[in-house]
Amino acid sequence: MKIKFLLFIVLIVNISLISCGIEVEVEDVKGSRLEYLNSDSNKDSILIIDVRSYDQYKKGHLLHAINIPVNEIENHLKEITDWKNKPIYLYSETNDESFKAAEILAENRFSQIYNADGVNQYNYKTITYNAVRGIVFETMLKDPDVLILDCRNKSSYDTGHIEGALLFPISEIKNNLNKIPDKKKKLLLYCNVGTASSRAAQELSELGYTEIYNAIDGVLEYPFKLVK
Numbered sequence: 001m002k003i004k005f006l007l008f009i010v011l012i013v014n015i016s017l018i019s020c021g022i023e024v025e026v027e028d029v030k031g032s033r034l035e036y037l038n039s040d041s042n043k044d045s046i047l048i049i050d051v052r053s054y055d056q057y058k059k060g061h062l063l064h065a066i067n068i069p070v071n072e073i074e075n076h077l078k079e080i081t082d083w084k085n086k087p088i089y090l091y092s093e094t095n096d097e098s099f100k101a102a103e104i105l106a107e108n109r110f111s112q113i114y115n116a117d118g119v120n121q122y123n124y125k126t127i128t129y130n131a132v133r134g135i136v137f138e139t140m141l142k143d144p145d146v147l148i149l150d151c152r153n154k155s156s157y158d159t160g161h162i163e164g165a166l167l168f169p170i171s172e173i174k175n176n177l178n179k180i181p182d183k184k185k186k187l188l189l190y191c192n193v194g195t196a197s198s199r200a201a202q203e204l205s206e207l208g209y210t211e212i213y214n215a216i217d218g219v220l221e222y223p224f225k226l227v228k
Contacts, residue, residue, distance in 0.1 A: 024106040024132075026099070029114045031122025034089055040195045040211055043216060046090045049073075051101040052119075060126035063198070064092070064216055066133055070101045075194065077108055079135050087112040096116035129201040134222030137215040139189065145177075146186045151197040160219070160226035162190065170187035170196045173203055183209045190215040191226075 025199055048065040050057050057067040057202050068076045070092065080088070088110060092098035095115050102115050119126075132140070140146060141162065149168035150161045157167045170191070180187060187209060190195040194216040201214040219226060 004133075024111055024113065026102045026106060026113045026115050028095065029089065029116040031091075031117035031124060034062070034091065034114075034116040035122075035124060037089070038064060039048075039197075042222065043194060046087045046089055047083050049080075049101070051090055051092045051098050054219070056093070058128065058130070060128055062124055063127055064131055064194075065091075066131050066136075066216070068101075070097065070104075073101050073104050074108075077107065078163075079133060084110050085112065085116060091112045091116040092118050093120050095121065112135075114227050127202060127205070129205045129214060131214050131216050133200075134215055134217030135225065137190065137213065137217070138222070138224060140188055140205070140213060146188050146190045149190075149197075149200070151189055151191040151200045158228065159163070159193055160228055162224055163227045168200065170193075170200045173200060177207070180204075180209070183207075184211060185209075186211040186213070191218050192220045193218040194221070 001011065013188045034048070038048060043064050048062055050061045050065045050067045051070040052067070053069050054067060064069050068079075088105065090101050090113065092100040092101070095118050098118060099115050102113050105113050139150065148165040150157050150163055150165040151168055151170045153169050153171075154167060157165075163192065165180050168179065168189075187204065189197040189212065194214065197214050197218070198216070204212055215222070
């Protein structure tokens with residue numbers, strides 16, 4: 001029997017959360033399945049959230065995964081409200097830990113929630129630079145101490161770029177390293193759809209830069225204010 005305003009957890013094959021008379025299924029996902037889905041071509045079809053602490057995230061996380069620690073997720077729901085009816089994949093150290101975040105999302109009417117194997121349960125390929133959504137990247141642009149890097153080609157840059165951004169084409173990274181002599185400088189990278197800047201972020205990470213933030217939503221996907 002369903003009673004409104006109470007939360008029931010039903011364990012069958014999947015986990016169903018019934019809140020206020022609305023049933024939300026949280027489906028368990030194998031790590032191999034998440035790794036298969038986590039591609040550049042799928043980047044805009046799924047949202048991956050690493051719900052571990054920032055320190056754990058920074059040591060290594062999945063490509064395109066943003067970080068919202070489970071104990072902070074309720075305060076950041078506005079950042080992901082556009083994904084209420086789209087697939088969200090969660091992971092942590094174990095799937096028991098990420099299930100706590102799944103409960104919070106279900107209680108807040110997110111409808112497609114997938115709880116994946118944790119990093120202690122599956123050997124994921126990981127990266128160390130930060131991935132952020134456009135809405136978060138936009139707020140970071142206000143920081144006067146950041147360096148903004150446009151990873152597109154010159155013609156795209158000249159058509160319109162984020163104010164203050166330096167031209168930093170993915171094909172000419174080593175020729176432009178003189179623009180970022182401080183390896184501890186906070187770098188904000190973007191491109192058209194978040195994939196070229198992701199590759200640039202990875203290369204800079206391998207070169208020893210430690211504070212890299214890549215916008216997974218590029219200028220063709222998020223309404224950044226552009227200047228010429």
